[in-house]
Amino acid sequence: MSLAPYASRATQSRGRRHATTDSPTRSEFQRDRDRIIHSTAFRRLQHKTQVFLHHEGQHFRTRLTHTLEVSQIARSIARALRLDxxxxEAVALAHDLGHTPFGHAGERxxxxxxxxxxGFDHNLQALRVVTLLENRYAEHDGLNLSWETLEGMLKHNGPFDGDMAALADIPDGPALEPQTYASLEAQVAAIADDIAYDAHDIDDALRAGLLTPSDLRAVPLxxxxxxxxxxxxxDIEPGRQAHEIQRRLITRMIExxxxxxxxxxxxxxxxxxDAVRGAGQGFIAFSSPLxxxxxxxxxxxxxxxxxxDSVMAPVRASQDVVAALFKRYMQAGDMPGRWGAAFAAxxxxxxxxxxxxxxxxxMTDPYALAEYSRLFDASPLLG
Incomplete structure (x- = not known):
């Protein structure tokens, strides 16, 4: 398939912070995708909350499964629009790397x-992860992603509207043109995130017994x-009904x-x-009725x-865990390994x-709970 004129092109990438040799088998954006998938932060998403707190044996989404679903939807939309x-996919896979344990509760x-x-913002934190905190490579910190992937991580929801000073700690952050729109590929990752949230949270809520199909009959869309x-x-079992509702909703929203x-x-x-970036408005969106x-x-x-209540009770407990950890570390600095050393310095x-x-x-959810137990000799009840 030939790319549209307005698509991003890996051969025209603005490059990376640290020079690399060309790959004979992968494009620059494919290399970004692979670096993200092989990162420690990506693996940790397996044990981070999406909406329902992670408990072994339950089949609710985690931050990792949500991310994989977003990436699949993003690829489908990008293909239909003749984008890269x-x-x-790279932006979709990286978009949640900055999320805290316990989902949005931890972020709040x-x-x-x-x-x-x-301040703290999960999009900026994701950039910190891929430019500073991942420390696997011999020659540099971070994953050394392309300019286009970093830009997409910062601006997939639109131009950056936060404090510009917050970008100062991120290598090349101000060079990502924070006040323009991102590429169409990044915009596609953003709408894929919305589609995944809506459809999969309904599916999880049905499976958790918080909703029934009958509850949805008067709900728009x-x-x-x-x-x-x-x-x-x-007369089919509720799980099959839930799946049929979810997959039809995804299809309708994608189309x-x-x-x-x-x-x-x-x-x-x-x-x-670049014309997309300078257009002064986004291109990827639903129709007005939808x-x-x-x-x-x-x-x-x-x-x-x-x-x-069944969601909020563990949310409140998890918020207490994050707050207690933050205050304890600020007082005593008793974090393990390089973190404690960096705090002391x-x-x-x-x-x-x-x-x-x-x-x-x-942290993952289980690691945050383990740290809480280590520091306070107590085990919080999350439900």
């Missing part, structure tokens, strides 16, 4: 505790799908995003990836799933707090 699938706590020290599935297969995005691209007719329905679906999920509360935040953000 490998760049879309770190953001609050880090407010006096420059998913309601007609639930009616269709239950009407056609009223709408492709149609609507293709129309926007045709109307604005960018002739290069976008309105999707917003109402998200509101339904927030009320009925994300704020459900740092001068000032701000740099010390950033080391603590980096350490906690990299």
């Amino acid at each position: 699938e490998d760049l879309a 706590v770190l953001a609050e505790l880090m407010a006096p020290y420059g 998913v309601g007609p799908i639930a009616e269709e599935v239950v009407g056609r297969w009223p 709408d995003a492709i149609r609507a995005s293709d129309q926007r691209i045709a109307a604005l007719a960018p002739q290069s990836a 976008a309105a329905d999707e917003a109402r679906l998200k509101a339904f999920l927030f009320e009925r799933v994300y704020r459900h 740092a001068s000032g509360a701000g740099p010390k707090a950033r080391i603590v935040a980096d350490f906690i953000a990299g």
